[in-house]
Amino acid sequence: MPTRRVAVAAPNALAAQAGSDITHLGGSPVDAAIAAMLVTYVSEPGVVSALGGAFVNVWPADGDPVVIDANCEMPGRGLPQSRFGHGMLELNLAYGGGITIFAGAGSAATPGAFAGFAEAHRRFGQVPWRAVCEPAINVARQGYRLGSAAASYLQIVGEALFGFDPQTRAAYFVDDAPADTGALMRSPELADALEVIATQGVSALYGGELGRALADQMDAEGGLITLADLTAYRPIARRATQDALGEWRTATNPPPSIGGPVLATMLRLLQRRGSSPEEILRIQREVGSYRSDRLDVAEDLEAAGVELLKALEGNDLRTLPTSKDTAHVSVVDSDGMACAVTSSAGYSSGITVPGTGLVLNNCLGEPELNRRGFHALPPGTRIASNMAPTTARHRDGRVLAVGSPGADRITTALMQVLAHYCLEERPLQESVDAPRLHVRPGDAFVIDTEPYPAAAQALSASDATIVEHDPHSMYFGGVGAATLLPGGELQAAADPRRAAATAVG
Numbered sequence: 177m178p179t180r181r182v183a184v185a186a187p188n189a190l191a192a193q194a195g196s197d198i199t200h201l202g203g204s205p206v207d208a209a210i211a212a213m214l215v216t217y218v219s220e221p222g223v224v225s226a227l228g229g230a231f232v233n234v235w236p237a238d239g240d241p242v243v244i245d246a247n248c249e250m251p252g253r254g255l256p257q258s259r260f261g262h263g264m265l266e267l268n269l270a271y272g273g274g275i276t277i278f279a280g281a282g283s284a285a286t287p288g289a290f291a292g293f294a295e296a297h298r299r300f301g302q303v304p305w306r307a308v309c310e311p312a313i314n315v316a317r318q319g320y321r322l323g324s325a326a327a328s329y330l331q332i333v334g335e336a337l338f339g340f341d342p343q344t345r346a347a348y349f350v351d352d353a354p355a356d357t358g359a360l361m362r363s364p365e366l367a368d369a370l371e372v373i374a375t376q377g378v379s380a381l382y383g384g385e386l387g388r389a390l391a392d393q394m395d396a397e398g399g400l401i402t403l404a405d406l407t408a409y410r411p412i413a414r415r416a417t418q419d420a421l422g423e424w425r426t427a428t429n430p431p432p433s434i435g436g437p438v439l440a441t442m443l444r445l446l447q448r449r450g451s452s453p454e455e456i457l458r459i460q461r462e463v464g465s466y467r468s469d470r471l472d473v474a475e476d477l478e479a480a481g482v483e484l485l486k487a488l489e490g491n492d493l494r495t496l497p498t499s500k501d502t503a504h505v506s507v508v509d510s511d512g513m514a515c516a517v518t519s520s521a522g523y524s525s526g527i528t529v530p531g532t533g534l535v536l537n538n539c540l541g542e543p544e545l546n547r548r549g550f551h552a553l554p555p556g557t558r559i560a561s562n563m564a565p566t567t568a569r570h571r572d573g574r575v576l577a578v579g580s581p582g583a584d585r586i587t588t589a590l591m592q593v594l595a596h597y598c599l600e601e602r603p604l605q606e607s608v609d610a611p612r613l614h615v616r617p618g619d620a621f622v623i624d625t626e627p628y629p630a631a632a633q634a635l636s637a638s639d640a641t642i643v644e645h646d647p648h649s650m651y652f653g654g655v656g657a658a659t660l661l662p663g664g665e666l667q668a669a670a671d672p673r674r675a676a677a678t679a680v681g
Contacts, residue, residue, distance in 0.1 A: 181510040181681060182208060183666035185577075185656030187223070187503050188323050189677040191215040194311035195507055196679035198303060205507040205515040205577075206234055206300035207308050210293045212505040213517050214312035218366060219320045221348055221355075222329045222338065224503040224581075225535035226366075227390075228521030229559070230289040231429045231436075232296040233416065235567035235575070237512035241416035241427035243436075244299075246292020247561050248285035248539045250553040251394075253404040260551040263398030264541055265340070269333045269523070276543065278550065279337055279526040281399030283541030285559050287381075289519050292411040294378040299413075300515075309374035316367035316533070322359045325675040328650070330354040333523075343528040344535060366533025383407040390529045390536075397527070400540075405555065416567075421447055424576075424598045426568040435564035435586055438463055442591040451595035453631035457615060457623065457638065460588055464617035502581030504565065508658040510666060514577040516565035518586075562586045568598065575660040580671070582653030588614045589653035597657075604659055605669040612652040615640070626652065648672045 182205065184195035194215040195208035203211070209232070217226040229248035235241040252260060263282020269275050277283075297305055322330075330338065334354025338344050347366075350359050372380045380386045383406055391403040416427035417440045426443060429436035445459045502520040521537035528535050539559045540550060553559070564586055565579035576597070580589045589612055596607035611628035613635075615621070621640040625631065627647050635642055645651055654674030659667050670676035 181666055183508050183658040183660070183668040184208060184212060184679045185506040185658050185668040185670055185676065186212045186678070187216045187220050187325070187505075187654070187656075187674065187676055190219050190315055190320060191505065192677040192679040195505065196681060197311065198308065199509065201303055201307060203303040203307070204300050205509045205513045206232070206296050207303050209505045209507045209515040209517045210297060211308045211311050212507070213293070213503065213519055214309060214370070215315055216503045216505070218312050218316045218363065220323070220326045220503060221361065222333070222524060223326050224519055225521040225524060225537070226289065227284070227287040227529070227534050228289055228519055228537040229285075229287065229539065229561065230292050230517060230519035231433065231561070231563050231565050232292055233427065233429060233516040233565040233567050233577075234296065234300055235416075235427055235514045235569065236300070241418065241567055243414050243416045243429040243565075244292045244296050245412040245414055245429065245433070245558065246288035246295070247433070247563070248288055248537060248559045249405070249409060250540070250555050250557045250559060251284075251286045251401040251405040252555040253402050253408065255400060255402065259398070259400060263400070264550065267336050269336055271329070271332050277523045277538060278541030279524065279538050280541070281394055281397035281525065281527055281536075282551075283522075283538035284394070284399050284401055284525045284527065284536040285539040286401055286405045286409055287537060288409055288411060290373065290378045290381055291409055295411040295413070305377065306374045309370055313367050313370045313374060316363045316370060319360050319362040322355050322357060322361050323675040324357050325650070327355065327357040327359070331356060337524060337526045341527050343530060344526055347528065347533065363533045365531055369532040369534055381406065382409055386529070386532060386534070389532060390534070393527075393529055400551070408556065419443055419447070421568070421594060421598045423571050424568045426566055426594070428564050428566045432558050433561050433563065435562040439564040439566065439587040439590055442587060443594060446591065446595050446599065451599050453613070453628070453634040456592060456595070457613065457634055459591070460615035461621065464615050502563065502583070502586070504579035504581055504654070504656050506577035506579060506656045506658040506668070508575050508577050508660045508666065510660065510664060512573070512575050512660060514567040514575050514658075516567050516577040516579045518563040518565040518579045518581070520561070520563055520581070564590055566590060566594070573662045576657065578655060578657040580653040580655040581674075584617055585614050585651065585653045588612070589655055593655050593657070604657055604667050608655050608657060608669040608671050611647070614652060624651065650674060
């Protein structure tokens with residue numbers, strides 16, 4: 177029987193190798209993507225952490241695409257109203273030119289990633305769950321050298337965001353300063369926690385010993401996550417939103433995600449209008465304005481997302497009323513199965529569950545995801561998300577898995593890469609490397625851009641405020657893509673904007 181081959185794009189070499197190794201042990205692309213993401217949780221401290229949310233997009237070789245929604249939920253089941261609105265620290269960070277976020281125990285939403293990974297593994301896994309967890313356990317216990325992306329983030333925000341909690345500080349600081357590139361990092365407590373999850377399953381977190389430790393900490397520090405929130409959490413398998421893009425069929429995450437419907441709308445407009453810099457600017461501005469006016473403040477994100485997608489069935493969008501801490505893994509195998517996983521913990525709460533090495537998200541403390549106000553949602557409601565992992569198939573048999581971190585730059589990065597690769601037929605790595613621009617959602621017309629000669633005329637003709645960035649700026653995401661070509665060749669592309677890596681074989 178032929179050996180399955182695989183292409184993996186991941187945030188670093190350790191993660192990419194973990195995905196490749198699992199495949200050679202008989203694992204599926206889903207096994208490979210989960211193993212790579214778990215290693216990423218360990219080896220990209222600050223950039224992403226285990227107690228966040230995720231979307232797992234799977235397009236089987238012989239089936240329809242499905243997205244497993246494992247995003248974070250609003251916690252607080254059983255708590256008195258007086259507990260809400262508290263437990264958060266306002267922090268002004270230098271990241272991205274200056275941002276304000278809220279951290280602390282009250283910023284943490286109910287994490288869903290592990291529940292989603294377990295469901296994806298149940299449906300599509302081909303090696304034991306423990307084998308999927310083993311690479312991350314080994315990296316946490318044996319140690320690793322800190323990469324440049326995580327080190328950069330720690331250097332910028334470390335003291336403010338990761339310095340106030342004693343356990344987080346001990347894990348992320350070396351000689352009483354944020355860890356820098358090349359520092360040897362170990363996390364034996366995280367290794368032990370992952371060992372429990374590998375042995376007992378994710379029930380250890382959703383009601384078991386790890387869940388009780390998390391809930392006890394929240395009760396002590398003014399957070400909202402209760403044991404009832406953890407035991408009630410369920411991942412949701414949703415039918416992917418499919419669209420045509422040239423000769424390709426794309427699949428991305430449906431509502432109540434914000435990122436999926438926004439990306440799908442941008443791709444639909446690209447299909448109609450073309451992919452010139454002028455059209456990319458127009459599309460980003462139109463969709464971004466609609467998002468700010470309708471999606472970001474919607475009481476029902478699912479209904480609002482469906483409304484956006486329906487808007488283009490017979491009309492043009494213009495006729496209508498008007499996170500750094502994310503990681504992505506893409507895997508495609510030689511059998512034609514694709515898996516794209518994006519996971520986020522927000523900017524991080526800065527809080528570590530005592531004795532576990534597990535760092536909590538701050539999805540309740542990100543202003544851009546809580547436009548209706550902090551702690552405003554009923555417990556059990558899925559939090560808004562920019563994540564948009566995408567899979568795609570071409571009529572000639574090509575298969576693609578792609579995604580990106582980058583907060584509200586996720587959708588604009590992906591629309592440009594997909595325009596280059598699917599519409600303009602550029603090579604995959606060239607499509608990822610190409611300059612990017614981003615129209616900021618909101619009332620002010622601001623365009624962020626890398627050096628982009630082909631867009632110079634469109635930018636100069638715009639009435640926007642232009643913010644220039646260095647080439648391949650980390651601000652514009654970190655797209656990872658993997659593809660299978662008609663002749664059986666596998667390729668993967670890593671974004672030079674992040675310290676990413678690929679493995680093919």
